[in-house]
Amino acid sequence: MDYQDPLIAQIYDEANPRAQDTDFYVSLAGLSPCTVLDLGCGTGTLCCALAERGHRVTGVDPAAAMLAVARNKPQAEQVEWVEASAQSYKTQQRFDLIVMTGHAFQILLTDADMLAALQTMSGHLTERGRAAFETRNPHLDWSAEWAARAPAIRTLPGRQLVETLEITGADADFISFQTSYRFPHMTMFTRSTLRFPSREHVEDLIDRSGLVVYDVFGDWDAGPFDAARSREIIFVVGRPTQPL
Secondary structure (H helix, E strand, O other): OOOOOHHHHHHHHHHOOOOHHHHHHHHHHOOOOOEEEEEOOOOOHHHHHHHHOOOEEEEEEOOHHHHHHHOOOOOHHHEEEEEOOOOOOOOOOOEEEEEEOOOHHHHOOOHHHHHHHHHHHHHHEEEEEEEEEEEEOOOOOHHHHHHOOOOEEEEEOOEEEEEEEEEEEEEOOEEEEEEEEEOOOOEEEEEEEEEOOOHHHHHHHHHHHOOEEEEEEOOOOOOEOOOOOOOEEEEEEEOOOOOO
8 A cells, every 4th residue: 555645644644533443452552551563554553542641651553644743743743753664663672561453464476575564573472472463354245245345425624535445456355446636626646555464374473573463363352253244354462471
């Protein structure tokens, strides 16, 4: 996905308000202040929610336009914002909680990139820290669901637009789509490809990264994962030395 355009970044924020996934990840941080790393933080909704609760937060994203939106939110001054990818981010700091939300794990299209992101988590966790991320359940027919999606009307300051998604390809683990944003006097497009790996494949990469799986949930209420029905595969992982 390409969110380098400032207007596209604003549209993303309008289309993705705070939802149940944000509450889930906030709950993982707990009540006592801790250090949190958000890889692929986007426009910073989760980072700012965590900072508001007293956590020490670092938000990392490769898109400068997304970070520009994030920096203008309440609590943003309490967050360290870093322009970098999940695969390449490095710091001497270690974190009690690392998250990768908004299905950002699915934009990693190769095993090498997925493994690199997991190794970033492994290398930056405290000894008893946890990392959490989610991917959509590939057993569901996402292509059909998205193809049937009606155009959405979005409202930005002083203007309105119609957002339409078109599936452009579906092959094996991958779905490609084009999103159009039609304003009264212009139309903008983004083109995206997402990967839908199986639970088993992700768990193999987790093992190769040096992490271990502690929980796998199927929804934002922390219900069990059901391969036939769950929409999400939510992984909670940590170091092997962390007690069960």
